[in-house]
Amino acid sequence: MELSTWPQAVPLIVAAILAIYVPGMLIVAATGRRGIVELVGLAPLVSLAIAGVGGVIAYPFGLRWEWWSYLISCVMVLIIVLSVAGRREAARLMRRGFQQPETVRGAGHERSEESEGPENPENLADPVRRNDAAAVPREDLAPMGSRRLAAQQSVMQYSVPQSSDSNRSVPRRSIPQNAEQWRREILRSCRFWLPAFAGVALAALTVALRLRRAVPSPEQVTQNYDSVFHDNVVARIMLTGQASSLHALPPIREVYPIAFQQFAALSGAAVPGAVAATAVTTTWLVFAALIWPISMLYLVRAICGRRMLSDFLAPALSAVCAGFPFLLLDWGTLYSMFAAQAIAPVLLAVLWRWCRHDWKAGKWQALSGLGWIAVGVIAVSFCHFRVVMTVALLALPLVLVWLVQAAGALRRVNVKAFRISSAVGVLAVIAVLGAGFAIFSNMYLRSNTRPISGHLNGGPALPTEDISSAIRRFALGTPIDSANVRMPVFWPIAALLIAAVAVALLAHTQESLIMATSFLLLGFVFVSCAGTHADWAKVVTALWYKDQRRLFAAWPVAAIPLICWALLWLLDLAVVALGRRSLGNGILNRSTQFGGAQSNVTGRGQASIVLRSCAVLAAVIVGLLSCVANPQADGMQRSVSRTYAFAANGSDSPMLSRDEYLLLKRLGSYVGENEQVIADPWNGSGFMLAIGRRTPYYAHLSMQWDYDHDYLARHLGEIRSDPQVCSIIQGNNLHWYLDMGGSYVPGDPQHEMFTGMHPVPDVMQPVDSQGRATLYWITGCGMGSRP
Numbered sequence: 001m002e003l004s005t006w007p008q009a010v011p012l013i014v015a016a017i018l019a020i021y022v023p024g025m026l027i028v029a030a031t032g033r034r035g036i037v038e039l040v041g042l043a044p045l046v047s048l049a050i051a052g053v054g055g056v057i058a059y060p061f062g063l064r065w066e067w068w069s070y071l072i073s074c075v076m077v078l079i080i081v082l083s084v085a086g087r088r089e090a091a092r093l094m095r096r097g098f099q100q101p102e103t104v105r106g107a108g109h110e111r112s113e114e115s116e117g118p119e120n121p122e123n124l125a126d127p128v129r130r131n132d133a134a135a136v137p138r139e140d141l142a143p144m145g146s147r148r149l150a151a152q153q154s155v156m157q158y159s160v161p162q163s164s165d166s167n168r169s170v171p172r173r174s175i176p177q178n179a180e181q182w183r184r185e186i187l188r189s190c191r192f193w194l195p196a197f198a199g200v201a202l203a204a205l206t207v208a209l210r211l212r213r214a215v216p217s218p219e220q221v222t223q224n225y226d227s228v229f230h231d232n233v234v235a236r237i238m239l240t241g242q243a244s245s246l247h248a249l250p251p252i253r254e255v256y257p258i259a260f261q262q263f264a265a266l267s268g269a270a271v272p273g274a275v276a277a278t279a280v281t282t283t284w285l286v287f288a289a290l291i292w293p294i295s296m297l298y299l300v301r302a303i304c305g306r307r308m309l310s311d312f313l314a315p316a317l318s319a320v321c322a323g324f325p326f327l328l329l330d331w332g333t334l335y336s337m338f339a340a341q342a343i344a345p346v347l348l349a350v351l352w353r354w355c356r357h358d359w360k361a362g363k364w365q366a367l368s369g370l371g372w373i374a375v376g377v378i379a380v381s382f383c384h385f386r387v388v389m390t391v392a393l394l395a396l397p398l399v400l401v402w403l404v405q406a407a408g409a410l411r412r413v414n415v416k417a418f419r420i421s422s423a424v425g426v427l428a429v430i431a432v433l434g435a436g437f438a439i440f441s442n443m444y445l446r447s448n449t450r451p452i453s454g455h456l457n458g459g460p461a462l463p464t465e466d467i468s469s470a471i472r473r474f475a476l477g478t479p480i481d482s483a484n485v486r487m488p489v490f491w492p493i494a495a496l497l498i499a500a501v502a503v504a505l506l507a508h509t510q511e512s513l514i515m516a517t518s519f520l521l522l523g524f525v526f527v528s529c530a531g532t533h534a535d536w537a538k539v540v541t542a543l544w545y546k547d548q549r550r551l552f553a554a555w556p557v558a559a560i561p562l563i564c565w566a567l568l569w570l571l572d573l574a575v576v577a578l579g580r581r582s583l584g585n586g587i588l589n590r591s592t593q594f595g596g597a598q599s600n601v602t603g604r605g606q607a608s609i610v611l612r613s614c615a616v617l618a619a620v621i622v623g624l625l626s627c628v629a630n631p632q633a634d635g636m637q638r639s640v641s642r643t644y645a646f647a648a649n650g651s652d653s654p655m656l657s658r659d660e661y662l663l664l665k666r667l668g669s670y671v672g673e674n675e676q677v678i679a680d681p682w683n684g685s686g687f688m689l690a691i692g693r694r695t696p697y698y699a700h701l702s703m704q705w706d707y708d709h710d711y712l713a714r715h716l717g718e719i720r721s722d723p724q725v726c727s728i729i730q731g732n733n734l735h736w737y738l739d740m741g742g743s744y745v746p747g748d749p750q751h752e753m754f755t756g757m758h759p760v761p762d763v764m765q766p767v768d769s770q771g772r773a774t775l776y777w778i779t780g781c782g783m784g785s786r787p
Helices: 007-030 036-061 067-095 101-105 144-157 179-214 225-240 259-269 276-304 308-318 335-356 363-384 386-413 415-445 467-476 491-507 510-530 535-544 548-552 555-590 596-628 631-644 658-665 685-692 707-718 723-731 749-756
Strands: 676-679 736-739 764-770 773-778
Touching: 007 036, 007 067, 007 259, 007 276, 036 067, 036 259, 036 276, 036 335, 036 363, 067 259, 179 276, 179 308, 179 596, 179 631, 225 259, 225 276, 225 685, 259 276, 259 335, 259 363, 276 308, 276 335, 276 555, 276 685, 308 555, 308 596, 335 363, 335 386, 335 555, 363 386, 386 415, 386 510, 386 535, 386 548, 467 491, 467 510, 491 510, 491 555, 491 596, 510 535, 510 548, 510 555, 535 548, 555 596, 658 685, 658 764, 658 773, 676 685, 707 723, 707 749
Parallel strands: 676 736
Antiparallel strands: 736 773, 764 773
C-alpha cells in the first residue's frame, strides 16, 4: 500500500468544484444575477451558507450529511428563491400594466443580455469603451467661452475609475449577420472576458504547480498541532455523517465552524476509499486556486468596474501576494480560517456595493443588497467567525462614510427624523461602549486573579520584532513563515503598494481615502500584534488572539484593490491629458484644414487605445513576473514543503514518518469499525481517524481527560501488576495498542501524562509493523488471544 498521486486526486478536485459551484450558481442565477463573474463570485457564499446551516439543522434529526442531503437542501433553497423571484416579477408586471419592456423603457434602452449582474459590463470605466465623443469632450465644437469649463468637466469625469455600480442601460446588441460582424463580436467578447479568464487561469496554475512541487502526494498531512483536529473532523463527517458546527468533534471540541470540512468530506465521499487527508488537501487547492482569485476579481470589479488591466492583475497578484494563499497552510494549519479568508473579499464587495449604491437605488435593490450581506456573513461565519471581524475592520471607513451620507439624506428629507435618529444612534453607541468597557474593566483591569497582562501570552501572541520593524514589514507586504523566518521582499508589488497609497492620498476622493484608511487600520492592528506585547496591544488585538498571521492574511484584500484603483486612476489621468493635448491641436488644425477636427477625433481615439494597450501589456508583465519569478512566493513554497515533509524513519519529529503513515493507513485491515486503539497522540497516532478511519482512544493531543484516560496514560506500562489498568482496559473493551515512538515535542508539559505509555512484550502480541511502528493486540488482563 502506497501513497496516492496527484492524478489520482483529480476526481476529488472535480467533486469539490461541482459541490461548491453548481448548486450555488443555480441559486445565484435564480435571484436575477447575470454574468459569469457574478455567478462564480457569489456561488461559494451560497453553497457554504447552505452547508453550514444544513449541517446544524440535520444533526438533531439524526440526518446524515451526505451528497443527497446537501443537494436536497440546495433544491429547497432554490425553490424558495424562485418563488420569491416569481412573486416579485408578477408584482412588477401588475404595476406596469403588463406592458412590454420596450414600451416602458423606450426603444434602444433594454438591458444587454450580457449584463454583469446588477451592473452592465458595457458601463466600463474605460472612456474608449463608451465612445470618443464621451471620452474627450468636444471642445472644438463648444463656444470659446465654455472650453475651460469643458476641460474641467473632462478632468472631473476621469479623475477616478468609474465604479461598476452604475445601472446605465445600453442599446441591445443586434445578432451578427455576416462573417465580418461575427469576427468583430468575437474580438469584442475576447476583450471582455479574456483578461479576467487569463488572470484567474494564471493564478490557478501558479497555486496548483507550487502546491504540487511542495507536496509530492495529496495524502500527506501538514504536520502540526491544529491539523490533527481539522483532518479528524473531516474523517468523522465521512464516517458518521454528523456535520454540525455545534458538535464539531466531540469530546474534543463541540462548537467550531466546519463548513470547509463539510465540503472536504463531500469530495472524499464521492470517491470510494478516499482518505480524509487527501480530501482536505484537494479541497484546500480548490479554495486557493479558484475561489480565492475569483473572490479578489469580484472585489476589484465592485470597486474599479470592469477594466482589462484590473481584471487580469487582481487575480494574478492574489496567487503570490504577501505569502497568501500559502501563509495559513504553513501556519496553524488554519484550514477553516483560510476558507473564510478566501471568500471574505466577496463579502467586502457586497458591502461596498450596498454602501456606495444599493442603499439609495430603490427598496428592492436595498433589500436585495442586505440579503447578500447576510448570506456573506453566514458563509464566512460558518468557515470562521473571526474573519467577520477582519471584514468589519476593513469595512469600518466605508460604513462610516455611508452613515454620514445616510444621515445627510435623512436630514434633507425629514429634519425631525434626523434628530431623533441621531440621538438614538449616539445613545446606542455610548451604551454599547460603556457596557463593553465595564465588562472589560471588571474582567481584566480590576481582577486580582488574572489581569490583562496574564492573557494572550502564548506562542502566536508573542511579538516577533519591534514596532518600527513591523511597520516596515507591513508596508512592504513581507510575511514570515511558521518558524518566524522573514521572507524576501518582492519589490514590484511593494513598490506598487507604496505608490498606490501615495496616489490614493493625492487623488483625495472618497473611494481612495476609504481604501487607504482600511489599509492603514489593518496595518495598525497588525503592528500591535507583531511589534509589541503591551497591555494596550492585547486590548486592540484580542479579537484575533493577538495572532499576527490572522491579520496579515488580509493584506492582499486591502492592498490589491488599492493597487488596481491607483493604476487605473493614473491611466485615466494620462488618457485625459492625451485627449486635451490632441484637442488643442485639433482646434488649430480646424482653421487651416477642412475636416481637421474629425481626423483629430479619430487620432485621439487611436492614441487612447495605444496607451491603454501599453498599460495592459505592462500589467501582464507584472502579473507574469509575480507568479513566475517571485522569491517571496518561492520561500513560502519551501516552507510549506517542510510543513508537509515526512519525518525520517525512526525519528520522532515531525509527527509522522512515511512508515508510520502507511501503517496507519492499514489499520482498517485489522481493527474493527467500532473498536478503539490505545496510542500516544503526540507521536503522530492522533491522525489515526483521518488516515486509517479508526478511532483512537485518545482523540486529541490535549483536552480535559477523564479519570480512565488519565490513569491509563500514566500507568499502561504497569499492565501486568496494576489491577486498575486492567479494569479500565476491560471496562472500555480495549484490544489494541499502537506504538509509534515518542512525542514530536519532547518535554512539552501537556505530554507529561503519556510518559507511562509503552509496549509490554509479555502481554502484547505484535500484529503488523512497518519500520519501528508496531500494532499490538493486548493479550493481558484476560483479554485473550486475537481471534
